[in-house]
Amino acid sequence: MSAVPLQPPRRLIEMTVDGQEVRVPEGATVLDACAAAGKDIPTLCHGDTLTPKNACRVCVVEVEGSRTLAPACSRRAEPGMVVGTATERARHSRKVVLELLASSTDLSTTPRAAEWIGEYGARPDRFGPEAATVAQPPKVDNDLYVRDYAKCILCYKCVDACGEQWQNTFAIAVAGRGFDAVISTEHDAPLTDSACVYCGNCVEVCPTGALSFKSEFDMRAAGEWDEPRQTQTTTICSYCGVGCNLTLHVQDNRIVKVSSPHDNPVTRGNLCIKGRFGYQHVQNVGPSDG
Amino acid sequence: MDLRFRDAEPSAEERAAVDAVLGPPPSGWEGGARTEEDLRFASGGHEARDRRDLLLPALHAVNDRIGWISQGALDYVCRRLTVPPAEAYGVATFYSLFSLKPRPTRVLHVCTDLACRARGAEAVRRGVAEALGPPGASWRPSPCLGLCERAPAALALEAGEVPKAAVYGPMAPDREAAGRPGPGAADDAPAGPPGVDLTERPEPPAEHAVPQAGRDGLVLLRRVGRVDPASLDDYRAEGGYAALRRAFALGPAGVVREVLDSGLVGRGGAAFPTGRKWEAAAGRPDHPHYLVCNADESEPGTFKDRVIMEGDPYALVEAMTIAGYATGCHRGYLYIRGEYPRAVRRMSHAIAAARSRGLLGDDVMGQGYAFDIELRRGAGAYICGEETAIFNSIEGYRGEPRSKPPFPVEKGLFGKPTVVNNVETLVNVPPILLAGAGAYAATGTAGSTGPKLFCVSGAVARPGVYEVPFGATLRDLLGLAGGTTGTLRAVLLGGAAGAFVRPGELDVPLTFEGTRAIGATLGSGVVLALDESVDLAGILLRIAGFFRDESCGQCVPCRVGTVRQEEALHRLSLRPAPGDAAGDLALLREVGQAMRDASICGLGQTAWNAVESAIDRLGVFSPREGSPA
Structure with missing residues (x-):
């Protein structure tokens, strides 16, 4: 198994979360401190393998002495900080943010969204039936993955994974402004005309299912996607000598999706097109035996 | 890559x-x-x-x-x-002045924002639509163009080997006195529809926006109208560059000390003490340091920085040089909004002239200090006036605000310690050095020192930029502007991100603490007088539309919240309200609170201010107010 890389010892800093003393290593975020205190803070644009853009604002907490609420995922923990995770202001903002998101975006495939909406008493329907949404047809322009931007909350994770944080391909970026902002290739060209290398690392980090394997998209459309019936098996990619870990999601003895463990110290959840999408030979799916 | x-x-x-x-x-x-x-x-x-x-x-x-x-x-x-x-x-695609689709070389931007709206912009918009067809490629409604003293106004930008710009205003709809284009009067302008004057005329000099021009006792506007804005000799003859000489005598730390002691605070809206900002940046060990002058003046109703840049451009060049010297910068960026072609022209001329005379460059005034200014143009994005969005814009990224901390003085432009100041803030510095911090601080009140520029527009006899010491009352200021025309309904202080003041509150002292006491804000110095003829619900809808258009789209509270705010206001402004009015008001409050608490930057945090004050203080949308007159 992979070795856990040793890190230089870090000073611990003390702070208070909801009245509870916690100690976290220097450089940790408020979210880390909240986790250390056993608090479950909702997050969307935060990813364990990326530096978050803190755009979704669903993780806001109240920091004593701060005029506005602070995004827990990005604010560095400071000694003596006093954080409130469940204050009225923090809960109110989280509730409204969930309402704004759920009223404008399709969160049906966002893990935990329904749970949080219930927990915070959010009522997305209160904006009325005329409320503007980002609804649009899914972009199906290649055989490997689908971009369904009606589900996109603009968390910037795919852009960061494609660009400077991981892949350095820069096939996509945010285009437009305000409510009309979208994730887009240049001139909204199909992916096949873009710089995309189909590593699928954007799919790996997407928190809402806006980006999904074509296999998953098709199965969902056909009503065949059944996660509880799936098994996950982590193995090693056999294409080259790097030895990336693959997690094969299998339903009815067929691979339906490939992910990669985020805690792998070499790849951090990233793969290339071969590891991510090159599994057909395993089940020998071809035109002949369709 | x-x-x-x-x-x-x-x-x-x-x-x-x-x-x-x-x-x-x-x-x-x-x-x-x-x-x-x-x-x-x-x-x-x-x-x-x-x-x-x-x-x-x-x-x-x-x-x-x-x-x-x-x-x-x-x-x-x-x-x-x-x-x-x-x-x-x-x-x-982030900037509204760019198009990625073919369009005519000439595009007319018709201001439909607050100050123009208070002077009949809606009629102009209808007139232009009659003449040129529906908005689209050849003309478009525009957020505030900063031509509020000439409201209702428009700006034509024409691409070509030598790009051209033409300013229209006042376009005086239905005002016979304004004159209509005579036959053949405008060859290159589209024929004006009845009542809308689309004749291209030479733009009036900058001092036309300064009714006080030439009066004694002015500090910031002293030279506007007195000097030829192109002439460096004129500027020097009127006391120019004496302050920089004084700065060299004081040394960088001495300049920072003077600015600290003067009590100068930022004039862009946030009112942060300038001296503290400079001190923090000057003390940062990592180099280079950068200076950014924020001239992306886009708050609706604000045009003071334009008037300074057009009327006294060398003052800003000198002030930036002093700021750079005090904070250890060798390069300053001057970021001017794209809708200010004349200010861009005059500032680039002034920078070039100063450079050719050794007042910028490797050896400023022979003192061995190197400093130069690079002018950058915005391209139509209010958000780029946010102090960190301006860095992203200059660096060639989308003008999205960054999270703070880290603050600009720690990690700003190109990741280096950066001082970012508004134009008006900077031009306060030479007078501070010349008069001394004590004398400067004697003007104004204890909490708000010095002179302040106000952009008075709307229902007043003489709209324009006025300079008064902090502490003058709103009534004094409106008096200076010739009093209000019509019956005053409300005054919007601070622009779209500001708050409404009632006619009974005109004795509020115009200071940071005085306006705060009545729940308003000075913001960038906007004083927009609205008379009874103005449809307040329409003004609120425009404010909401402004924030929806100008939100960068990065964070959810602002990106979606500004849309929901506009939708709710739209429902409320229909009479009889189709939905549950009380429910919509509650919704506005809840969304507003979340925008204020959870947005990344000041745009989202203030997007609800003016609407809230109109509801709470003016009673807009209360049952009594709603009955049709």
Whole structure:
């Protein structure tokens, strides 16, 4: 198994979360401190393998002495900080943010969204039936993955994974402004005309299912996607000598999706097109035996 | 980074426009003709990428020459600067003055924002639509153009080898006195519809916006109208560059001390103590330090910085030099909004003249201090006036605000310690050095020292920029402007991000603490008088529409919240309200609170201020108010 890389010892800093003393290593975020205190803070644009853009604002907490609420995922923990995770202001903002998101975006495939909406008493329907949404047809322009931007909350994770944080391909970026902002290739060209290398690392980090394997998209459309019936098996990619870990999601003895463990110290959840999408030979799916 | 380009080729004109900014391409790798030689080396790495900050100027060059940015042109810019096309597309689509679709070379921007609206912009919009057809390629409604003293106003931008700009105002709908275009009066302007004056006339001098021009006792506006804005000799004859000489005598720490003692606070809206900002930046060990002058004045109803830049440009050059000297900067960026062509022209002339006379450059005034100013133009984005969004814009990224901390004095432009100040803040510095901090602080009140510029517009006899010491009352100021016309309904203080003041509150002292006490704000110094003829619900809808249009889209509370705010206001403004009015008011409050608490930057945090004050203080949408007159 992979070795856990040793890190230089870090000073611990003390702070208070909801009245509870916690100690976290220097450089940790408020979210880390909240986790250390056993608090479950909702997050969307935060990813364990990326530096978050803190755009979704669903993780806001109240920091004593701060005029506005602070995004827990990005604010560095400071000694003596006093954080409130469940204050009225923090809960109110989280509730409204969930309402704004759920009223404008399709969160049906966002893990935990329904749970949080219930927990915070959010009522997305209160904006009325005329409320503007980002609804649009899914972009199906290649055989490997689908971009369904009606589900996109603009968390910037795919852009960061494609660009400077991981892949350095820069096939996509945010285009437009305000409510009309979208994730887009240049001139909204199909992916096949873009710089995309189909590593699928954007799919790996997407928190809402806006980006999904074509296999998953098709199965969902056909009503065949059944996660509880799936098994996950982590193995090693056999294409080259790097030895990336693959997690094969299998339903009815067929691979339906490939992910990669985020805690792998070499790849951090990233793969290339071969590891991510090159599994057909395993089940020998071809035109002949369709 | 492995760039992939499309096959689109730039036209010769597009290529020339880009090359005029970036110089000819050094090799086939950057879009030049491919040679044998190119195959023997590769160009890449940091060296190829470190000119990213020229992306916005290069896009401007194409847009200025052609009127829009084609696929071939964008591709060529990307090759020249080693920028991924998707990112450049994201940047180009961020700015409202750029188009990525073909459009006529001449586009008329008709201001439909608050100050113009208070003076009949809706009628102008209808008139223009009658003459030119529905808004689209050849004309478009525009957020505030900063021409509020000439409201209702419009700005025509025309692309070409020599890009042209023309300003219209007042366009005086249905006012016979304004005169209609005579036969053949306007060859290059579209024929004006009845009542809307589209005749192209020479723009009046900057001092027309300053009714006090030439009066004694002015500090900030002292030279406006007295000096030829092109003449450095005039500026020096009127006391120019004495303050920089004084700064060299005091030394950097001495200048910071004077500014600290003067009590000067930022005039852009946030009112942060300038001296503390300078002290913090000057003390940072990492170098280089940068100075950014924020002239992206886009708050609706604000035009003071334009008047300074157009009427007394050398004052800003000198003030930036002093600020740079005090904070250890050798390079200053002056970021002027794209809708200010005359200010851009005058400032670039002033910078060039100062450079040729040794007042900028490697050895300023022979004192061994190197400082130069680079002028950058915005391209139509209110958010770029936010102090960190302006860094992203200059660096060639989308003008999205950054999270703070880290603050600009720690990590600002290009990740280096940066001082960012508003134009008006900076031009306060020379008077502080000349008079001494004590004398300066004697003006105004204890909490708000010095003189302050106010942009008075709307229902007043003489709209314009006025200079009064802090502490003057709103009534004094309106009196200076010749009093209100019509029956005063409300005054909007601080612009779209500000708050409404009732007619009974005109004795409020115009200070940071005085306005705060009544729940208002000075903001950027907007004083917009609204009389009974103005439809307040319409004004609120426009404010909401402004924030919806100008939200960068980065964070959810602002991106979606501004849309929901506009939708609710739209429902409330329909009479009888189709839905549950009390429910919509509660919804506005809840969304407003979340925008204020959870947005990344000041835009989202203040997007609900004016609407809230109109509901709470003016009783707009209360049952009594709603009954049709």
